[in-house]
Amino acid sequence: MVNYETQVCTACRADAPRATQTQIEDFLHEYPNWELLESEGIPQLVRGYTFKNYAEALKFTNLVADLSEREGHHPAILLEWGKVRVSWWTHKFRGLHENDFIMSAKTDQLYNP
């Protein structure tokens, strides 16, 4: 168990090590609400969250956005009525880094529907 939510997202360089297949599998086992999806050839960690209305979904969007500004690492956030889908990956090398595990775990902590 890694407890990514307690870790700090480190500044990521293009030559930073990519997450290994084992790390990815361990993360998905530990955080089963997240899925590994590929979009335009980029592996991403993706989770959908549901809310009782639009205002709550918007509030969560802003919490995730504020977190991402604080940590200097930004996801794609898809906001619709009553739902938000968050996708994390590392833009610098179009893949997954340990930071993406940390940010996914921290995103979960903001969810309080």
Place this chain on the structure above:
Amino acid sequence: MVNYETQVCTACRADAPRATQTQIEDFLHEYPNWELLESEGIPQLVRGYTFKNYAEALKFTNLVADLSEREGHHPAILLEWGKVRVSWWTHKFRGLHENDFIMSAKTDQLYNP
């Protein structure tokens, strides 16, 4: 020329008339930054907007969200670093209604990068 930005979005029922092909073509001609795309079998009006950073993209997201709450008609908003993609369609009948033209035109009015 219809000037959709001056119109008010009317409450939409499932039996409301769908936009005709001619109306859609006229809209796309008049508002060429918008594209007609299909997602999961649903025709949608889609436009991407660019910004100088994440904070500006988030600000625009909130403006569009506030507009949609005021008008009672909600788009999908995809927020990423420096860009926002807005998609309008009418959920009730999974298609396009005149309201979607009105909301697209009003979304443009919020864009001031």
